[in-house]
Every structure is written in C-alpha cells, then in structure tokens.
Amino acid sequence: MTSSTLLKYAMAAAALLPATPLLAAVSFSGSQREIIEITPDKNSGLENIFVVYDTSAVSMTYTATNGNVTWYRYSNLGGGFAEEISGVSHSGNEYTLASVEGDMGYIIDDGTDRHCFWVVNYLPHALELHSAAPAAEQQCENTAIVVNGSGDAIHYYSVTGQQRTVDRQIEVKYDTQVWNEDNTQYEQQEAVKSFEYLRSELTITPPVYCRTYFHVSGDRFLRQWGMAQEVESELFESKAIEVNTTAEQQQDGEGDEDKKSNQISAGVTGLGGSAPAEISFRSYTTDGVVHHEWQMANDMEFEDITYRITDRDLDYTFMQQGTIYVRYVGSNSDGSCEQYGETYTVTIGDSELKCPNAFSPGASEGVNDEWKVSYRSIIDFECWIFDRYGNEIFHFTDPEQGWDGKRNGKLVKPGVYYYVINATGADGKKYKKSGDINILRYKTYGNGQSAEE
CATH class of the missing domain: 2.60.40.1080 (Immunoglobulin-like)
Known part of the structure; x- marks a missing residue:
C-alpha cells in the first residue's frame, strides 16, 4: 500500500467512528503495571493513547471482526509514512504482535474498520525528582522554582504527523493570597499549578504572594501506579505583591434627599460633584507590601503629582473646583516590586x-x-x-x-x-x-x- 493511500486510510479513520471500539478490540500482555489509557486531541486522528510502563516484554493482541487484518506502524512522520509490520501471528480472529515498540503510532486495517492509536513507552521518560528550591533571581510578575530531576516532554504524533504533547500533570502545591471581592480582603489559600512536563525551572503565574513551601509531585502515571514522587522546597519569602483599592464618597450630595436636597446637581456621575466632597480611599494588599503612598495629580498619566500621602488609607475632603486623579502605589521592602491600584477621577463642579x-x-x-x-x-x-x-x-x-x-x-x-x-x-x-x-x-x-x- 502506498504512503498516499495509507494516509487516506488514516485520515478516514480520523473521520469515521469504527464499528468496533478500539478498547474492546486491543489488549496487552506482559506489562508489569496497568496500561493507562489517555484520550488524544480530537483532531489528531487517533482513537486512544496507551501508556505502558515498560514495553520491552509486552505483546499486543487485536481481536478482529473481519478478515485480512494488516498492521502498520509509524513514527513522527505520520501515517502517510507508516510501514507494514511483519511477523504478526494470528490464531482464529486474534492477531498478536509479540514485540511492541514504544513511542510509535499504530494503524490496524481490519477490512471496513481502521484503528489508529499511539503507544507510549514510559520508562525512558520516567519522572525522577531529587530536589526543589526557589530560584535565586525572582521576578515581580511570576515565581520561579528550580527542580533537580528529569521528566522530559512525552510527545505523540497525529496521523498527519503533527506533534502533540501528553500532559504529565506534574503538580506544584503552595500557599498564596487570593483577592476575595465579596469580603474585600486577601485570603490565604492553597493553590496547585500543573505542568505538562518537568523543566529545569518551573514558572508560576500569577506569582506567589506569601511565605510558603513548594511541594512538587508527580506525575499522573506514577500516581496511578502508586509510585508518585514528591520533593519539598525550603521556606520561600515572596517579593511579589498585589493591591486592590476602593473609594467611597461619604457625603454624595447628588442623591441624599434628606441631607442635601438643596444642592444643585453638578452633572457628575462618578466621584465628586459639589464641594466639599469627603471621600474615603482604602487599600488592600498582600503581605509583601511595606510602603504605601496615595498620589493626586492633575493628569491621568501622573506626570504632575500635586500630593503624596504615605498612608495605607486616605480620607480626603476635596475643596477646589476641577478634576483630580487619585491612585494608590504599593511596593515591597526594597522597592523592587511596585503595584498601582485603580485610578479614580474626582470632579468638583463650578460653584x-x-x-x-x-x-x-x-x-x-x-x-x-x-x-x-x-x-x-x-x-x-x-x-x-x-x-x-x-x-x-x-x-x-x-x-x-x-x-x-x-x-x-x-x-x-x-x-x-x-x-x-x-x-x-x-x-x-x-x-x-x-x-x-x-x-x-x-x-x-x-x-x-x-x-x-
């Protein structure tokens, strides 16, 4: 069968659902551990991915529904370059491949049924974790962890030769602080970040916002086999910060009929309106914020800052006609990370x-x-x-x-x-x-x- 014809067969298998499900037709023998089944990407043309711990002594049997079964095997080049497999034995309607080659794609042509799948040999990609530690250099936008070990990317290829990656689900657990809008506060929570494979440096975005230990564990296959590995880092002191702010006008003057029904509307829909306008500004920050500053400027770019108030919160009475812009700036202990809160526009109308x-x-x-x-x-x-x-x-x-x-x-x-x-x-x-x-x-x-x- 030519490569072009085989590719058409492979693509037909991607488009048509076989009469007999692959899981009911294929079985493995000789594996030390359970065969793990993974659902591939829908547009890969594959029905299944089988993860075998060690394929060195594993055989694969296909139970045919029709006669004239032919086996093919392909690599990263895709189904169009698949080669027919010789030496497949059969007894009755059972066809057995005595030696399964891992990290390869397989196509079984069973007359009207064609099955396409991938077999992963896990052992060459086995996850090993030795140690984990926060990276020496940290950024404000993310947190980096250096992991000593191995666990490369496990790839598979679609019938058209497109590379895909199996998600190994290597997990990093840690504590961080998360903004709770309803309670108007930051709350400490446990978080989990999952990675497709092990890199020398794992990056967590958004960054971690509090002191924590990192627990690196995995992968999904070792967990299922009861062999999961885990390492723990030393205590991490975060430099990253996050801020949120609120602004509330204490005496609006635009809607309180009991107190200020005799005010003339200034036509202002936001903060301000009629002076004097008393507004309370509040900042809410993660633990790493040490320095606090409220800024007032005549321009939205804050190139002309008229006031700087070094307090966490600010209660201010606006007495002058015009528009003032207000924002909060928080920074960590050494000033290497800085965060800005929302910019508030306060407009005071003419008298x-x-x-x-x-x-x-x-x-x-x-x-x-x-x-x-x-x-x-x-x-x-x-x-x-x-x-x-x-x-x-x-x-x-x-x-x-x-x-x-x-x-x-x-x-x-x-x-x-x-x-x-x-x-x-x-x-x-x-x-x-x-x-x-x-x-x-x-x-x-x-x-x-x-x-x-």
Whole structure:
C-alpha cells in the first residue's frame, strides 16, 4: 500500500467512528503495571493513547471482526509514512504482535474498520525528582522554582504527523493570597499549578504572594501506579505583591434627599460633584507590601503629582473646583516590586448659590416650610436673618441647613424678613448676597380651601 493511500486510510479513520471500539478490540500482555489509557486531541486522528510502563516484554493482541487484518506502524512522520509490520501471528480472529515498540503510532486495517492509536513507552521518560528550591533571581510578575530531576516532554504524533504533547500533570502545591471581592480582603489559600512536563525551572503565574513551601509531585502515571514522587522546597519569602483599592464618597450630595436636597446637581456621575466632597480611599494588599503612598495629580498619566500621602488609607475632603486623579502605589521592602491600584477621577463642579424669597412655615409640614439656599460647591458660608427692625433672628454657617421660620422656638409673624450671606465657592468665587424673605401663612376653611393671610 502506498504512503498516499495509507494516509487516506488514516485520515478516514480520523473521520469515521469504527464499528468496533478500539478498547474492546486491543489488549496487552506482559506489562508489569496497568496500561493507562489517555484520550488524544480530537483532531489528531487517533482513537486512544496507551501508556505502558515498560514495553520491552509486552505483546499486543487485536481481536478482529473481519478478515485480512494488516498492521502498520509509524513514527513522527505520520501515517502517510507508516510501514507494514511483519511477523504478526494470528490464531482464529486474534492477531498478536509479540514485540511492541514504544513511542510509535499504530494503524490496524481490519477490512471496513481502521484503528489508529499511539503507544507510549514510559520508562525512558520516567519522572525522577531529587530536589526543589526557589530560584535565586525572582521576578515581580511570576515565581520561579528550580527542580533537580528529569521528566522530559512525552510527545505523540497525529496521523498527519503533527506533534502533540501528553500532559504529565506534574503538580506544584503552595500557599498564596487570593483577592476575595465579596469580603474585600486577601485570603490565604492553597493553590496547585500543573505542568505538562518537568523543566529545569518551573514558572508560576500569577506569582506567589506569601511565605510558603513548594511541594512538587508527580506525575499522573506514577500516581496511578502508586509510585508518585514528591520533593519539598525550603521556606520561600515572596517579593511579589498585589493591591486592590476602593473609594467611597461619604457625603454624595447628588442623591441624599434628606441631607442635601438643596444642592444643585453638578452633572457628575462618578466621584465628586459639589464641594466639599469627603471621600474615603482604602487599600488592600498582600503581605509583601511595606510602603504605601496615595498620589493626586492633575493628569491621568501622573506626570504632575500635586500630593503624596504615605498612608495605607486616605480620607480626603476635596475643596477646589476641577478634576483630580487619585491612585494608590504599593511596593515591597526594597522597592523592587511596585503595584498601582485603580485610578479614580474626582470632579468638583463650578460653584453656584441661589436664594429663595418666600416660604410658608407651619402651613404644611414638609412642604416649603423651611427657607434654604440652593447651592453647589460652596466651601465657606455664613448667613444672617434679620427682622424689619434690623434685629438678628437666626444665624447659620452650613448651606445644608436652613431657617424654619422660628425665633426662640416659636414661629415668627408673617411678613417680610431679610437675609445677608457671605460665601466662597470651590472655584474661588466670592458671594455677597442680600434680599428679602416673605413669610406666608395660609388659613384653611371648612370646605378644604385655603387662602393667604
């Protein structure tokens, strides 16, 4: 059979499911240990991969469903270069290959059925672990472990000659810290990193974030055979770090109707709005973070940093109009690893101050029964209320507050009163306002109608 014809057969085997499953048709004899079956990649054209501990004394038998069984064997060149195997004995419908060659592909042509599979001879690739230790040079982006031992990549080849790798599942167990979004904290957890084969240096990404020992063990085949190997490293001190941050505005002013219903919207959807804006910034870090710094800048690139605050957390009151960018920077003990938190944008709107000229205290509770200014970004405020004779009736310094129309706990008489206001905006604008306040009182009649007194 020509190589091109054989390749077509092999590819047909990849596309068609044989009438008789391979596992029901093929058996091995003479193996010291259990034959381990692995499912190959779907597009490899192979039905199975058989891992044999040592193929030196192993035979393979195929139970045919049809006559005229032909065996082929191929290497890394693929099924198109497969060679027919001679010396296959048969008794009845059983065909036996007395000497199985490992790390080879096999094609069995059984008339209408064609089976393609790979046999791995494990012994030449046997895993040996002698020692493990953290690498002398560590990076901020990953953690490296040096393993003394052997356990090379075990390859197999598709029917078209494409190289694939068997996952040996060599495991590294260690402790690290993981961010818990729900609890807003880093929590220590055991982690497992799996590797296809043993390299001289195993790299863990993301890096380890706390002190830990590394336990290297494997592989999947030795585990199944009850022969797993394991080595443990010395205690590792991590240099890598990770940070998370939060920002919460203590007094929003854009949605709290009870406290700041008299604020004029600044049209800001994020942090800020009307000054003074009190915002609490919090940092959450892994154990390796030693140095803390909050930075404020006028630009998103932080080329113009205006403030540096060396604290883990920051409570700050924004008093000036404009946009400020805030971020957290954490670093380890020697400053070799540095991490940035989220960049927060705080926008304070232009100042504005408006004064009403009438209200009706005592008429209807909660409805126009308090004299309040409407404002935005007012950082300094003082207001006096006078009667028509110039007597001071009320004085307050917080624009959130107002006058309830009372003097010494009693409602004043309807009429005209006067206010004087001195204020300063976050944008530096000065306000000097004065005007009259008309107090209205309504009398309700029996028919439910009301009229101004």
